[in-house]
């Protein structure tokens with residue numbers, strides 16, 4: 033896999049709090065999020081319903097956010113960064 | 116008991132089936148599809164090619180979900196529809212009767228009539244079979260040629276490069292995706308491709324695909340005013356798509372580029388509906404029929420058509436066109452009007468009369484003022500500024516602002532307070548938008564989605 037194509041330019045921010053929240057209008061159901069969840073949460077199913085991942089198992093590791101090729105997911109409490 | 120028949124197992128067909136079932140628990144729903152893989156994420160095929168996702172992950176629904184819809188699912192191509200008789204025929208002359216029919220047959224890649232196009236080793240990317248075919252043929256270290264100017268062509272470039280192929284990318288014009296991206300954005304994308312070892316050929320036309328023993332062995336092209344001959348084992352083509360409207364046309368339904376329908380997504384025959392990439396919906400504002408080739412609208416249309424087939428009275432309102440894609444590793448959000456100036460060189464679209472996948476014709480309208488900002492080399496913001504509103508935007512790279520901008524455009528928020536700041540030379544656009552958004556929102560919700 034080529035590095036550049038992986039670099040989706042989302043910063044891998046480490047956040048203590050916050051839940052993974054989808055913008056379902058961006059989602060094309062490719063499933064990369066669910067595939068990369070280290071504990072097997074079906075993130076895509078949440079994205080389909082437009083519902084935040086409110087599972088206490090969620091590690092908020094940000095892997096799904098980082099891998100999503102469409103910027104569907106983000107931490108809800110993420111603070112604004114500069115563009 | 117009503118009999119519903121749906122042709123097509125894509126985004127539109129499935130959305131319709133789900134909606135019908137919600138409204139009518141006992142009606143018979145028959146889903147007919149020519150795709151033996153059923154329902155899967157077509158946009159996800161690009162990431163199957165790069166190896167970011169395995170094939171089985173592209174299926175969003177497990178067997179239970181489909182079972183719960185209680186569909187009669189038949190894998191068979193429909194060959195003819197008889198509207199007056201409310202009947203259709205499958206391959207093998209099997210007859211199916213319907214009360215309400217949905218034609219959601221999608222669109223298919225156009226292949227040019229270049230000599231050699233049917234050699235083994237010429238590929239397109241429409242469906243799962245195509246993706247498998249490409250992966251079977253992709254050889255590490257071998258050379259591939261990709262032809263076409265839009266998102267799918269680039270996805271082929273990236274997929275083949277990720278599989279270790281040496282990729283030569285032929286562009287007809289002077290830069291990548293010139294009717295949506297501006298010059299700087301095209302350059303940004305092209306630089307990233309070059310950095311990954313992709314060889315770009317501008318002003319290049321494929322003349323002939325040469326073969327040996329029925330397989331691709333080389334291409335002959337015209338690059339500017341010189342001849343180019345390149346040995347290669349694979350040629351990938353993505354020059355545009357065409358709605359699959361044949362069934363409807365043969366059945367005498369009104370059609371133009373796609374199947375024409377009203378806002379209820381009803382065709383010229385009242386018991387036949389259409390949705391998705393094949394549907395050409397009259398735009399209530401302009402009165403013109405418009406084609407989209409986007410997942411979101413296909414789902415939306417499927418819901419409206421399905422609801423109406425089951426007796427509801429729904430209207431499909433064309434939303435502001437919106438797409439998110441990833442080009443050369445940069446997430447790119449396109450919303451509303453973004454057309455760049457009229458192309459200097461003809462685009463693939465002009466030549467084929469088709470549209471590109473993931474494209475919307477509404478993008479190519481002209482704005483009042485365009486302002487742009489590039490930050491950190493690859494984060495790009497382009498805004499279409501009107502007096503009181505933002506007509507459209509392109510956000511490339513960092514997506515922090517795309518949520519707020521989506522809402523500013525969609526909800527036609529009043530931007531008069533920042534209009535002059537935005538159009539000032541070298542305006543710090545992202546700061547201005549951030550500030551504008553923050554002032555409108557309760558502090559805690561400033562950048563959350565709604």
Ligand SMILES: Cc1cc2nc3c(=O)[nH]c(=O)nc-3n(C[C@H](O)[C@H](O)[C@H](O)COP(=O)(O)OP(=O)(O)OC[C@H]3O[C@@H](n4cnc5c(N)ncnc54)[C@H](O)[C@@H]3O)c2cc1C
Pocket residue numbers: 060122123124125126127128147148149150153157158159160161191192193194219220221222240241242266267270359362390391392393408409410411413438439440472473
């Ligand atoms: C590689 C790729 C990348 C894409 N990228 C994006 C993107 O970035 N963003 C975006 O929004 N969209 C993207 N799209 C487009 C998106 O996938 C389509 O807009 C969407 O799938 C349209 O759904 P549909 O249901 O109208 O048609 P399809 O999903 O094409 O489904 C049509 C169905 O009809 C069936 N069919 C056709 N003819 C017959 C027949 N005669 N009998 C029986 N069955 C028949 C087919 O087998 C298929 O199941 C992409 C598509 C591809 C292929």
